[in-house]
Amino acid sequence: MADQSDLMRKNWAGNLTYRAADLAEPTTIDEARELVARSRSIRVLGTRHCFNDIADTAGIQVSLAGLPQVIEVNDTRDAVRVSGALRYGDVAPVLDAQGLALANLASLPHISIAGAVATGTHGSGDRTGSLASAVRALTLLTADGDVRTVARGDADFDGAVVSLGALGAVLDVTLDVQPSVPYAQHVFEHPRWDAILEDLGAVTGAGTSVSIFSTWQRTDAADQVWVKQAEPDATRDGREALMARLSAVAATHRRHPILSESAEAATEQGGVPGPWFLRLPHFRMDFTPSAGAEIQSEYLVPRADAIAAIEAVRAMADRIAPLLLVNEIRTVQSDDLWLSSSYGTDVVALHFTWRPDGPAVRALLPRLEAALPASARPHWGKVFTLAGDEVRARYPRWSEFAALRDRLDPERTFVNEYLERLGL
Incomplete structure (x- = not known):
């Protein structure tokens, strides 16, 4: 039987073995900042549910699951700030206990919030957007070790939400919430x-x-x-x-x-x-x-x-x-x-x-x-x-996203083979 470390080297479905040299698991924001600032090549690993190499790297993978967990509903009860590494299934019962809900969920609640948002993962509904559309703000740890928050209405916001992990590590996400109904x-x-x-x-x-x-x-x-x-x-x-x-x-x-x-x-x-x-x-x-x-x-x-x-x-x-x-x-x-x-x-x-x-x-x-x-x-x-080139052609704002990436990660610290194939 494979031990836990062997399992962590594979994705959730077992169709992909990661080739990263190491997996780092910081337990504080300062540790995460130091790790990112001194790394030449790094990718964030979530719940390993992606079926391709988007989270892989020849350098270091980092899991943020060990950082302090945050689930904070705001005073007006229309948003919640959560740690990016938390799973939807971790957050949902806490919200429901307070009479609150998310507008939608994916087919499985096992996935991390930051990973689902960064890849444009969705649920279903003619009048319901993807999980990323519920994002009100997010906090990024960028390649130089800085921590910055991008909020809805900011110039970079629409480019920073579905980011493919190319802009930095997402520390927390603020999501719209609504009253819970059965x-x-x-x-x-x-x-x-x-x-x-x-x-x-x-x-x-x-x-x-x-x-x-x-x-x-x-x-x-x-x-x-x-x-x-x-x-x-x-x-x-x-x-x-x-x-x-x-x-x-x-x-x-x-x-x-x-x-x-x-x-x-x-x-x-x-x-x-x-x-x-x-x-x-x-x-x-x-x-x-x-x-x-x-x-x-x-x-x-x-x-x-x-x-x-x-x-x-x-x-x-x-x-x-x-x-x-x-x-x-x-x-x-x-x-x-x-x-x-x-x-x-x-x-x-x-x-x-x-x-x-x-x-x-x-x-x-x-x-x-x-x-x-x-x-x-x-x-x-x-x-x-x-x-x-075919994929890029299907996204009218691709060049603007590439420019945003150049500003936030000019040394390509978060770039891997997956992003290179896309022209990033």
């Missing part, structure tokens, strides 16, 4: 694809958060639609009528997004109301999420290109299905953050959880990426093969 989760099975695509907006608008799951073993129907709805629910009749039009039936027991996996790891379903943080994620904090051993890719397209993107995947079903554990389709509202995959446009996200066969997945991805609309932006923390 949620319920409903699962429907075997919706017809033709009916979904006839009115995709109605489907993705059927709840606060909606996910469509498919293994693409068949092309006439998806496997499941998960609808997460804030209570009290005034949409029940319309949702039931919509599911009837899709020929979808309510699940009779709890489901996992990957049908071959135990549903014990999934959050409560069946329309049973409960706390927001126990319904918005797909997976429970005390269980291994998803399949565990897997590879993930994701591409986000403007809503105008969504039907074409889904049809492209549908046309490749015979090549995708043998490698696929599940494909999830969901939506994210637009924002103004320069490197956000939803910058300037509402998007539909096509997420792929692959079997842990790296060579086969990497052989398939160029074909998939060529078939998708040219507007598709890959998720920063997942596996993609698009060339750096």
Whole structure:
């Protein structure tokens, strides 16, 4: 059995072994400042949930999980300042105990706040932005050892939030919060694809958060639609009528997004109301999420290109299905953050959880990426093969971000091979 140090040298899913020379774990801000100031090459390591080498380096990795933990709600109770290394699953119960909530959560609560924000990770909802869109301010430890706070409205803010770890180490993040309300989760099975695509907006608008799951073993129907709805629910009749039009039936027991996996790891379903943080994620904090051993890719397209993107995947079903554990389709509202995959446009996200066969997945991805609309932006923390110049072309503010990086890290202390491939 691998010891803990061996496990820390791999990412969460085990598809990547880090090549960093050392892992540093400072316990005070002063220790972190000294470490960064004397390092020539350094990258911050979060909960190791990224599936590519975005957090790797030939130099030193640093974990900030040992720094003093902070969860501070402000006096007006509309924001909370939290340590960047904390996980959403650590913060959510504390907020809920004070009658507060975040607007959304990702599919799993196991990920660090700073890492999720830096990679543009998201939940789902036609009227809900990515996790990064909730950021009100963040505190950066920059390459020269300085600590600076960037707040919403500051000149650098929109470039500093989704940062790919290129600007420095995020010490803390201030997030918007709102009053807590209960949620319920409903699962429907075997919706017809033709009916979904006839009115995709109605489907993705059927709840606060909606996910469509498919293994693409068949092309006439998806496997499941998960609808997460804030209570009290005034949409029940319309949702039931919509599911009837899709020929979808309510699940009779709890489901996992990957049908071959135990549903014990999934959050409560069946329309049973409960706390927001126990319904918005797909997976429970005390269980291994998803399949565990897997590879993930994701591409986000403007809503105008969504039907074409889904049809492209549908046309490749015979090549995708043998490698696929599940494909999830969901939506994210637009924002103004320069490197956000939803910058300037509402998007539909096509997420792929692959079997842990790296060579086969990497052989398939160029074909998939060529078939998708040219507007598709890959998720920063997942596996993609698009060339750096192609990726840069899909972000109108890329040159401004590069200039911001040059100002904050002129010696390229936080640069690694991943960023070099992107032209940074």
